[in-house]
Amino acid sequence: MKSICCSLYLLIIVFCLNIEKAAAQANTALSNLTATSVSQDLIPSADNTRILGSAVKEWKQLYISNAVFMGGSKFISFGNTLSLGITAVGNNALAANTGGFANTGIGFYSLAANTNGNANAAIGTRSLQANTTGSANMAMGYFSLYSNTTGYSNVAIGVRAMLSSSDGHNQIAIGDSALFTTNGGTGYNTAIGSKALYFNTTGALNTAIGSYALIGNTTGANNTSVGYHSLTANTYANFNTAVGGSTLYSNISGDGNSAYGAQAMYYNTEGIYGTAVGLDALKSNTTGNLNTAIGAGSIYTNTTGSFNVALGESALYANSTGGSNTAVGSETLNGNVTQSGNTALGYQAGTNTDNISNATSLGFQSQNTASNQVMLGNTSVTSVVTSAPVYTASDGRFKKDIKTNVPGLEFIKELRPVTYHYDIHGINDHIRPASTGQSKNRETQRQAEAVKTLEENAIAAKEKILFTGFVAQEVEKAANKFNYDFSGVYKPQNEKDLYGLSYSDFVVPLVKAVQELSADNDSKQNQIDSLKAGLQELKDLVNKLVNGQATGSMSISDASLGQNLPNPFTGSTSIDFTIPQNSGRARLEVSDLNGRIIKSVAIGSAGRGNLNIDASGLSSGVYTYTLYVNEKMIGSKQMVVTK
Numbered sequence: 206m207k208s209i210c211c212s213l214y215l216l217i218i219v220f221c222l223n224i225e226k227a228a229a230q231a232n233t234a235l236s237n238l239t240a241t242s243v244s245q246d247l248i249p250s251a252d253n254t255r256i257l258g259s260a261v262k263e264w265k266q267l268y269i270s271n272a273v274f275m276g277g278s279k280f281i282s283f284g285n286t287l288s289l290g291i292t293a294v295g296n297n298a299l300a301a302n303t304g305g306f307a308n309t310g311i312g313f314y315s316l317a318a319n320t321n322g323n324a325n326a327a328i329g330t331r332s333l334q335a336n337t338t339g340s341a342n343m344a345m346g347y348f349s350l351y352s353n354t355t356g357y358s359n360v361a362i363g364v365r366a367m368l369s370s371s372d373g374h375n376q377i378a379i380g381d382s383a384l385f386t387t388n389g390g391t392g393y394n395t396a397i398g399s400k401a402l403y404f405n406t407t408g409a410l411n412t413a414i415g416s417y418a419l420i421g422n423t424t425g426a427n428n429t430s431v432g433y434h435s436l437t438a439n440t441y442a443n444f445n446t447a448v449g450g451s452t453l454y455s456n457i458s459g460d461g462n463s464a465y466g467a468q469a470m471y472y473n474t475e476g477i478y479g480t481a482v483g484l485d486a487l488k489s490n491t492t493g494n495l496n497t498a499i500g501a502g503s504i505y506t507n508t509t510g511s512f513n514v515a516l517g518e519s520a521l522y523a524n525s526t527g528g529s530n531t532a533v534g535s536e537t538l539n540g541n542v543t544q545s546g547n548t549a550l551g552y553q554a555g556t557n558t559d560n561i562s563n564a565t566s567l568g569f570q571s572q573n574t575a576s577n578q579v580m581l582g583n584t585s586v587t588s589v590v591t592s593a594p595v596y597t598a599s600d601g602r603f604k605k606d607i608k609t610n611v612p613g614l615e616f617i618k619e620l621r622p623v624t625y626h627y628d629i630h631g632i633n634d635h636i637r638p639a640s641t642g643q644s645k646n647r648e649t650q651r652q653a654e655a656v657k658t659l660e661e662n663a664i665a666a667k668e669k670i671l672f673t674g675f676v677a678q679e680v681e682k683a684a685n686k687f688n689y690d691f692s693g694v695y696k697p698q699n700e701k702d703l704y705g706l707s708y709s710d711f712v713v714p715l716v717k718a719v720q721e722l723s724a725d726n727d728s729k730q731n732q733i734d735s736l737k738a739g740l741q742e743l744k745d746l747v748n749k750l751v752n753g754q755a756t757g758s759m760s761i762s763d764a765s766l767g768q769n770l771p772n773p774f775t776g777s778t779s780i781d782f783t784i785p786q787n788s789g790r791a792r793l794e795v796s797d798l799n800g801r802i803i804k805s806v807a808i809g810s811a812g813r814g815n816l817n818i819d820a821s822g823l824s825s826g827v828y829t830y831t832l833y834v835n836e837k838m839i840g841s842k843q844m845v846v847t848k
Contacts, residue, residue, distance in 0.1 A: 290306050290308070293310045295310065295313045297313070299319055301318050301319060302319050304320065305321050308327075312329045312332055313331065315334065315344075319336045321337070326344070327344045327349075328344070329345055331351055335351065335371070337354050338355050339354060339355045341357050342356065343359070344359075347365065349366045349378075351365070353370055353371060354372060356370055356372045356373045357375075358374050359373060359374060360377045360379070362378070363383055366383045367383070373392045374392040376395070377394070377396065378394075383398060383413075384396045384402045385403045386403060386406055386423075396419070398415045398433075401415065401416065402420070402422055403420040403421075404423055405423060408424045408426050409427075410426050410427045413429075413430045414431045415432045419439055422436070422439045426443050428446070429445070432452055433450045434450065434451045435449065438454065438456060441457075445461065446464070449464070449465060449469060450467045451468045452470060453470045455474050455491075459474065459475050459477050459479070462478065462479045464481045468484065469481040469486045471485070472490060476490050479497070480496070480498070481498045481503075481504075482498070482500070486501065486503045487507060488502075493510045493511045494512070496515075499516045500517045501519070502518060503521060504524055505523075506525050510525060511528045513529065514531045516532070516534070517535040517537055520532040521538045522536070525542055526542075526543050527544045532547075533551075536552065537549040537555055538554070539556055540555075544559070547563070547573070549571075550567050552570065553569070554569065555571065557574065564578045565578070575697070575699060584627075584629050584636075584664075585660065585664050611689075611717045612687040614717075617718045621675065621679055626668055629667050674708070678704060695707065720799070728841070731838065732841060735839070764784055764839040766780070766831075766839055766840035767782060769842070772844050775848065776819070776820060780816045780830065781815055782813075782814050784812060784834060785811060790807070790835065792832075795829070795830045826845075829841055
């Protein structure tokens with residue numbers, strides 16, 4: 206615009222100089238003058254032969270009320286009889302204007318076709334050249350708003366800015382070829398920067414700030430692009446926001462994405478509803494959907510994985526196809542590649558998850574070692590504290606295949622209680638992944654060194670503690686001896702995993718051992734009682750003999766109880782017994798190992814006898830049977846029922 210104005214001023218000066226130079230010759234050089242005063246049209250005697258003014262004799266002032274023609278064409282116009290406020294500078298500027306008012310056209314063919322359009326400003330060669338009735342447009346630059354005919358309220362500043370738009374409205378284009386192809390649509394596009402929204406045709410409500418921002422958009426709407434080459438490839442996708450150099454650079458059809466930070470979501474093409482905040486966040490994503498990455502390099506390598514959430518620098522860095530992962534903290538889950546359903550909270554938590562899914566790591570540098578696992582804290586943690594009990598679901602309504610086949614005392618006797626110290630460095634070397642070798646700046650190196658110092662102090666404290674427990678491999682061996690699949694032993698699921706013990710599970714075999722000891726004690730107590738009774742009878746008999754009270758009849762000491770046959774047995778078994786003559790009541794009782802009486806059979810005849818016991822109603826196990834005569838226990842034996 207500045208160059209155009211300078212040229213106009215020079216033209217007027219030269220014009221005035223030529224007029225003044227020729228003043229002395231006015232009466233003789235101009236064919237229609239007969240007097241010395243100039244009061245009529247100045248017409249030279251021949252075409253293109255006379256000069257007004259000269260380089261040394263200039264006209265002082267020039268007053269023009271309408272227009273200046275040059276080369277046979279109107280060059281400068283300051284108003285006409287049909288409209289007001291018209292300013293036209295340049296060959297054919299506002300040449301066709303009839304009823305339009307308040308228009309300004311400066312430049313070759315600027316607003317040349319305007320007839321009734323109002324309040325337009327065109328500065329630059331062919332700016333707003335095709336405009337006829339469009340109003341309130343501002344065009345500045347070579348071919349700016351060139352094709353506009355009826356569009357209104359547009360602003361185009363820059364060479365070829367909004368060149369193709371014919372009837373668009375409420376659009377802003379600032380920069381070389383900004384909104385170059387746009388044509389029609391609902392408008393409300395804003396493009397600032399060289400070739401911003403260059404190929405836009407009917408897309409509306411877009412904002413592009415930066416060279417090549419949204420350059421490829423054609424019909425996409427409601428997009429916001431701020432930064433060099435941001436949303437460059439977008440064609441018809443909608444509702445995307447890109448802030449930063451090359452953000453969402455490759456996006457073509459993905460809708461509803463938000464990327465903030467240089468190269469964030471750089472390779473995204475079709476992925477939808479992604480959110481990336483930070484340098485290179487979600488950079489490699491192509492078709493993955495509904496991912497959220499906040500932090501430089503977070504979910505950097507992801508291509509097709511969906512439903513991931515990463516908060517922290519390099520969180521989920523290596524993930525490519527894994528989905529539904531959640532990583533909170535710097536470098537969390539940064540080793541995950543293809544696995545899904547993992548959760549990590551804490552600095553460098555869950556980095557060892559390349560082959561692990563549905564795992565949760567909570568705490569600074571906490572590491573899962575297998576799938577379907579929850580890890581609380583790292584290997585240096587010395588206690589997990591809660592103010593309430595921790596329960597394991599144990600609802601009988603949801604248990605099946607219940608069996609009472611838990612080994613008790615014999616299994617417990619195989620265990621070896623020990624004390625020990627942990628080798629934490631050894632554990633860490635075993636479970637942690639190899640270093641990724643990612644370069645770090647000086648500040649992050651200092652932070653890493655501080656973290657290493659903190660970790661070493663914690664390890665030193667943990668390795669000093671003397672622990673009491675079992676060795677998992679030894680417990681496994683003891684369980685195998687009894688063919689017992691003991692849930693208290695956790696076996697490694699992969700080469701990185703560790704053996705573990707659930708000490709709460711030891712309660713069950715311990716209870717079984719106590720029950721067995723109790724039954725054994727009851728049996729022994731019965732035997733002791735029987736021995737006591739026999740001893741008492743012997744004492745009584747001795748006393749009678751001493752006192753001359755003995756008779757020739759059979760005494761209670763002559764009673765006996767035989768072992769059942771067969772034993773073990775299924776169905777029924779036979780028991781021999783002897784009942785003394787002249788004895789009172791006699792009975793045989795059968796009880797389980799808990800002392801509960803199962804059967805009681807009265808014996809009515811004295812002498813030797815045999816009793817048949819039907820065990821069809823009894824479950825498999827060990828039972829005790831006892832003979833009582835005159836309420837004194839004669840003997841007790843065990844029988845084994847099998848099915």
